[in-house]
Amino acid sequence: MENSKKISFEVIKRLPRYYRYLGELCDSGVTRISSKELSEKMSVTASQIRQDLNCFGGFGQQGYGYNVEALYNEIGKILGLNRGHKMIIVGAGNLGRALASYKSFERRGFKLVGVFDNDPKKIGSYIGEYPILDIKALEDFTKENKPDIAIIAVPKTEAGEVALRLSHLGIRGLLNFSYTDIKVPEGVEIENVHLSDSLMTLSYRIKNKKQ
Amino acid sequence: MENSKKISFEVIKRLPRYYRYLGELCDSGVTRISSKELSEKMSVTASQIRQDLNCFGGFGQQGYGYNVEALYNEIGKILGLNRGHKMIIVGAGNLGRALASYKSFERRGFKLVGVFDNDPKKIGSYIGEYPILDIKALEDFTKENKPDIAIIAVPKTEAGEVALRLSHLGIRGLLNFSYTDIKVPEGVEIENVHLSDSLMTLSYRIKNKKQ
DNA sequence: TAGATTGTTAATCGATTAACAATC
DNA sequence: TAGATTGTTAATCGATTAACAATC
Numbered sequence: 001m002e003n004s005k006k007i008s009f010e011v012i013k014r015l016p017r018y019y020r021y022l023g024e025l026c027d028s029g030v031t032r033i034s035s036k037e038l039s040e041k042m043s044v045t046a047s048q049i050r051q052d053l054n055c056f057g058g059f060g061q062q063g064y065g066y067n068v069e070a071l072y073n074e075i076g077k078i079l080g081l082n083r084g085h086k087m088i089i090v091g092a093g094n095l096g097r098a099l100a101s102y103k104s105f106e107r108r109g110f111k112l113v114g115v116f117d118n119d120p121k122k123i124g125s126y127i128g129e130y131p132i133l134d135i136k137a138l139e140d141f142t143k144e145n146k147p148d149i150a151i152i153a154v155p156k157t158e159a160g161e162v163a164l165r166l167s168h169l170g171i172r173g174l175l176n177f178s179y180t181d182i183k184v185p186e187g188v189e190i191e192n193v194h195l196s197d198s199l200m201t202l203s204y205r206i207k208n209k210k211q
Numbered sequence: 212m213e214n215s216k217k218i219s220f221e222v223i224k225r226l227p228r229y230y231r232y233l234g235e236l237c238d239s240g241v242t243r244i245s246s247k248e249l250s251e252k253m254s255v256t257a258s259q260i261r262q263d264l265n266c267f268g269g270f271g272q273q274g275y276g277y278n279v280e281a282l283y284n285e286i287g288k289i290l291g292l293n294r295g296h297k298m299i300i301v302g303a304g305n306l307g308r309a310l311a312s313y314k315s316f317e318r319r320g321f322k323l324v325g326v327f328d329n330d331p332k333k334i335g336s337y338i339g340e341y342p343i344l345d346i347k348a349l350e351d352f353t354k355e356n357k358p359d360i361a362i363i364a365v366p367k368t369e370a371g372e373v374a375l376r377l378s379h380l381g382i383r384g385l386l387n388f389s390y391t392d393i394k395v396p397e398g399v400e401i402e403n404v405h406l407s408d409s410l411m412t413l414s415y416r417i418k419n420k421k422q
Numbered sequence: 423t424a425g426a427t428t429g430t431t432a433a434t435c436g437a438t439t440a441a442c443a444a445t446c
Numbered sequence: 447t448a449g450a451t452t453g454t455t456a457a458t459c460g461a462t463t464a465a466c467a468a469t470c
Contacts, residue, residue, distance in 0.1 A: 010437070012415055016408035020390065034451060046451095047439050054453060062452040063446045079411045080418035098309035104390055104407055110414075148417060149410070172420075173413045179231065179315055189416040191409050196315055197227035198402050199360070200290045202384045203321075204223055205400040206359060207291035209383075221461070245427060257427095258463050265429060273428040274470045 007055050014052055015079055017042070022072040034065035081109040086145065090162050091153035092117035092132045095177055099151055100127045113145050118158075135162075142169040149173045156180040163190070218266050225263055226290055228253070233283040245276035292320040297356065301373050302364035303328040303343045306388055310362055311338045324356050329369075346373075353380040360384045367391040374401070 021042055025033060039046040053059055053071075056078050060066045076082060087110050089096050099105075100115050115127055118135040125132055133141065150166045152159055152174055159178035166174065167188045174190045176182055184190050232253055236244060250257040264270055264282075267289050271277045287293060298321045300307050310316075311326050326338055329346040336343055344352065361382045363370055370389035377385065378399045385401045387393055395401050 007419075008437075013408075013412055015415065016405065016411040017392075019411065020392075020405075020408070024391070036451080045439060047441095048437095050451095050453065051438080058453065060452050061446060062444070063450045065451065078415065080414040081411065083414070083418065085414060085417075094309035094312040098305040099406075101305040102406070105410060108407055108411065110410055149413065173417045175409060175413055180235070181228075181231075187420065189413060189420060191413040191416070193404070193406065193409050194227065194231075195310075195313070195404065196319055197224075197231070198386060198404050199316060199321055200227040200230065200292065200319065201224055202360065202386055202400060202402040203291040203294070203296060204226065204289065205402070206296075206384045207294065208218075209398065209400060219461070247427080256463060258465095259461095261427095261429065262462080269429065271428050272470060273468070274426045276427065 011052050011055055015075055018049075018052070019072065019075045019079065022068055022075065025068045026072055030068050032065050033068055035060070037065075076109075083109065085110045085149050086113045086147040087111060087149040087151065088114040088116065088141075088147045089151045089153060090116045090135065090138075090166070091151075091155075091158075092119075092122050092127065093153060093155075096151070096153035097127050099153060100130055110149065113147055114141055116141075138165065139169060142166075142171070147171065149175065152176045152178055152182070154178060222263050222266055226286055229260075229263070230283065230286045230290065233279055233286065236279045237283055241279050243276050244279055246271070248276075287320075294320065296321045296360050297324045297358040298322060298360040298362065299325040299327065299352075299358045300362045300364060301327045301346065301349075301377070302362075302366075302369075303330075303333050303338065304364060304366075307362070307364035308338050310364060311341055321360065324358055325352055327352075349376065350380060353377075353382070358382065360386065363387045363389055363393070365389060 021038065035046040035049045039049055050060070057074070059071050059074055087105070089100050089112065092100070092115055096115065096117070100112060106112065112130065114133055115130045116133050116135045116138060117123060122132045123134045148171065150171045150173075152162055154162055156178040159176065159180055160182055163174055163176070163182045163184055167185045172188065174182070174184065174188065176190055176192045177195070179194065179196055181192065182190060232249065246257040246260040250260055261271070268285070270282050270285055298316070300311050300323065303311070303326055307326065307328070311323060317323065323341065325344055326341045327344050327346045327349055328334060333343045334345045359382065361377050361384075363373055363385055365373055367389040370387065370391055371393055374385055374387070374393045374395055378396045383399065385393070385395065385399065387401055387403045388406070390405065390407055392403065393401060
């Protein structure tokens with residue numbers, strides 16, 4: 001499986017989408033699919049699907065296509081969803097609270113283990129089953145529970161400091177929702193979700209659409 | 212400004228990031244910047260910055276660089292942020308509520324004008340200043356208020372129907388948060404924010420990082 | 423003016439698509 | 447077996463980078 005040849009970020013970003021479509025096909029009882037059929041559903045080329053999948057291995061069978069469930073599971077494994085990631089959320093504002101209540105994450109193997117904030121008025125109150133913990137307890141909590149992913153849902157003024165602190169505590173991945181890009185030390189992976197950026201892109205597209 | 216030559220989606224997706232960095236530079240009182248300096252801050256090539264900007268016009272000056280504030284405003288205009296978009300949110304679950312309370316959208320020219328849900332228990336209650344309206348009132352409300360952007364924050368089982376309904380009501384852009392891709396009629400722009408996809412990509416990167 | 427830096431063309435690089443031999 | 451469809455190589459396309467003349 002480790003083909004040694006570098007897999008491009010473009011390919012990696014497409015994997016969750018394949019995973020999603022294959023999951024839906026599973027749910028609707030489809031057992032096999034060809035790259036051609038899948039390409040039509042997803043509005044991409046069959047060639048691209050075959051190229052993408054072959055970065056990771058030969059999951060298909062000539063003359064037959066792909067077994068939907070097997071491929072779904074394979075992609076899940078490639079994405080590391082079977083690893084049981086432990087996740088914390090830092091920042092219990094509106095967004096942090098919404099994400100803490102989000103059931104879909106756990107369903108995909110991301111287990112929330114703690115929620116933190118620095119506001120004394122919030123600390124101690126509950127979001128569902130999760131008590132909001134004092135950010136001061138981050139060090140102790142992390143040593144004990146060893147989360148590997150942290151969601152950053154704090155204002156941009158605090159985001160950098162929180163990210164750095166988490167990096168030093170051995171966190172391996174950050175999902176950053178704050179309206180700023182964060183620099184993290186080598187070895188920590190960061191994924192940005194800039195909601196305002198998406199709205200702006202949408203605005204551009206509305207303004208410039210052919211019609 | 213309309214160069215007629217097609218502007219690639221890659222360029223468009225980078226515009227909000229330029230806008231963000233220029234905004235920060237403005238805030239910190241920087242008045243001019245060269246493509247080289249900006250490229251170092253943003254970890255991209257100076258060449259790419261100049262190429263990107265020149266899709267829209269010559270905003271720089273040889274031997275000087277770019278005026279930060281002017282460029283910031285130009286990119287804002289290119290993105291259509293000066294148009295005063297009216298926005299509605301459909302789905303007042305945890306995510307919908309969080310987005311309704313999100314102050315950053317309004318600051319960038321996206322004015323929330325209504326929040327909708329189909330749950331009788333929610334309808335009539337308030338999120339901040341916004342009453343949750345009955346989804347049945349969507350037709351009347353839209354005719355009267357003419358929102359151009361809708362945020363879809365409903366479960367994936369309802370997302371397709373909501374999107375179609377909104378499309379027929381003349382909505383121009385959709386920001387889709389549901390865990391599914393949505394097909395919309397020609398002329399409606401859709402931008403997906405698949406939070407689970409971002410987590411999965413992050414999971415892959417953690418699993419496969421060099422170290 | 424001399425120095426700096428843009429705007430833009432040309433070269434390179436990488437990603438996507440097409441084609442087809444291999445094979446189930 | 448014949449038909450279908452993969453895996454993979456080769457061709458194409460487009461995006462990024464480099465280079466430099468134009469010019470402030």
